Amino acid sequence: MPAPTFDIVAIGNAIVDVLAQADEDFLASVGLTKGAMQLLDEEASTHLYARMGPAREISGGSAxxxxxxMAALGARCAFIGQIxxxxxxxxxAHDIRANGVAFATPMRPGQPSTARCLILVTPDAQRTMNTFLGxxxxxxxxxxxxxxxxxxxILYLEGYLWDxxxxxxxxRAAIDIARRAGRKVAFTLSDSFCISRHRADFRRLIDSGQIDILFANEGELLTLVEGEDFDAAxxxxxxxxxxxxxxxxxxxxIAMVDGVRHAVPAEPITRIVDTTGAGDLFAAGFLAGQIQGRSVADCLxxxxxxxxxxxSHYGARPxxxxDELIKARLG
Incomplete structure (x- = not known):
């Protein structure tokens, strides 16, 4: 097997995040449930955007x-996604290339427009996400x-894009390509609403050995197994x-690697500002550690x-x- 040209290639939603602060009264006034994620059509997205307060645009998308x-940690990265x-x-396109990620997917002419996620952040740092996938x-x-x-x-796939x-x-075609080339496949479950709709598909991928590395949060894992016992899940x-x-x-x-359980506590933080992208960046740190050949504990x-x-700040890009934070903490 030839040496890899890239450390990782990811397929995911190409989204621009639009972030604004909001209180719970505003969420109630527009019929939103705090902390939830919902899909919008373009008309609803335009209507909600018109009612939001001052906002900032930051390129996003989970993968x-x-x-x-990962690019900030020195990994050689490529992205495939439609704008x-x-x-x-x-x-x-500008933002992802400026981050050092190769991106060559041709733009799609005409409608619909590029995807956007309208993110309302309440004072407790919870984010309510309203996505037009475009x-x-x-x-x-x-x-x-x-x-x-x-x-x-590594081929890295985003569960949000399974819909x-x-x-x-x-x-599915990308998994076949990676498998034939002898590469690893990583998958992030993304959100419980994705799992609820595609549980059978996700379980087939997992149970048939198509996935080498799976990322989930606790709620997603329990949704996947339709259970309430974390250790059993x-x-x-x-x-x-x-x-x-x-x-x-x-x-x-925690990480279970070849049947062995590893665990780390959360890092201390003075103030939580916006939880958008926490899982995405956890995956970034873990996978970068894997590429660097570090121990499972270090990866976690x-x-x-x-x-x-x-x-610790708004937006889901570092x-x-x-690299300096990790060097100071782990060497």
Whole structure:
């Protein structure tokens, strides 16, 4: 097997996040449940945007956020995701390339427009996400860069993108390409609402050995097994996955690697500002540690450090130098 050209290639939603502060009265006035994630059509997205307060635009998308963090830690990264030929598409393309991530997916002409996520952050740092998936739903299999997928050590897939038919077919094809090339496949479950709709698909991928590294938070894992016992859920899924990583918010995170359990506490943080992207950056730190050949404990610590940095400010892209934070903490 030839040496990889990239450490990781990810397929995910190409989204621009629009963040604004909001209180619970505002959420109630627009019929939103705090902390939830919902999908909007373009008309509803435009209406909600008009009612939001002052906002800032930051390129996002779960897998793209993970790559931004990994690139900051020195990993060689490539991203595959669909944008439209419009202003937000230009913003997304510029931002991800400026982060050192290779991105060559052609823009899609016409409608719908580039995806956006309207994120309302309440004073307790909880984020209520309202997503218009736009052009990202129309990533066709022919847009895959097969050579890049085959030459990357890890293929990383975003569960959020499993809903639409075209990208789901593209991701299945990408798994086949990676498998034939002898590469690892990593998958993030993304959100309980995704799991509820696609549990059977996700379980088939897991149970058939198509996934090497699985990322979930505690709630997602319990949704996946339709149970309430965390330890039992870990044991059930870890039996089919070489590496299972589960984040537990303030209770830290665990990893089951080849049947051995490892755990770390959450990193201390003075003030939580915005939890957007915490899971994405945890995955970034963990995978970067794997690529660097670090111990499982170090990989978990790297994930926790990256997640702590991201929740200390608005937006899901790192602002501090992650490599320096990790060096100071772990050496």
């Amino acid at each position: 793209a956020n993970t790559l931004a963090g 439209a030929d419009d202003q937000l598409g230009e913003v997304f 052009a990202s739903q129309f990533l066709p299999e022919q847009a895959l860069d097969r050579e890049t997928i085959a030459s990357a050590a 639409p038919d075209e990208p789901r077919a593209a991701m 870990v044991a059930e899924i870890a039996a089919h996955i070489p590496t299972l990583v589960v984040t537990r918010g303030p209770h830290g995170a 610590h790297m994930g926790a450090i990256a997640a702590a940095e991201i929740i 602002e501090a130098k992650l």
